[in-house]
Amino acid sequence: QVQLVQSGAEVKKPGASVKVSCKASGYTFTGYYIYWVRQAPGQGLEWMGWINPNSGGTNYAQKFQGWVTMTRDTSISTAYMELSRLRSDDTAVYYCARSYSGNYGMDVWGQGTTVTVSS
């Protein structure tokens, strides 16, 4: 079946970087964008950006430009999101989700990866 499986929980110190993976299966990886969305504890959803796995092209939310890097490895159908210079308020659940295009919404989501930033 179609699914996105994310890497496990991470605990990082302030100033460190984290890299979260998102492995796709059950569909053609290069046929759908991968979006990254985060959710701080008790808060709403925040879009971080997307990557086009076919071209490698990216589009980041203005807030995250210069701070987030999204990449992919088509040989293993996996997308990555790396966030640098972590702060305590980056503590959140990070989700990947696929979208055929902007007008089709995000129809399949990963299970989420909890990133905790604490000294």
Added chain:
Amino acid sequence: EIVLTQSPGTLSLSPGERATLSCRASQSVSSSFLAWYQQKPGQAPRLLIYGASSRATGIPDRFSGSGSGTDFTLTISRLEPEDFAVYYCQQYGSSPQVTFGPGTKVDIK
């Protein structure tokens, strides 16, 4: 950036009742680029509606979406016990940038 406002913040209803959730945008949104999601505690969001009014695969027909311009609505015709959750609207706009509303919690009265 387009800002989405959802109302009410919390909706307290009983099973079998009708739920009407509102999403208002700070500027006009193409209907093609408005979606609704449901999220239950500890779970990832689930796509309900895309293109303002099209149900995603496997979504029951008690869920419907409508609206255009700056005002959009998600209606749940008869609440089932599994429908008590938080609902988010989301738009895909120019730049292109994506924004989510703050959410409406539907809880049991």
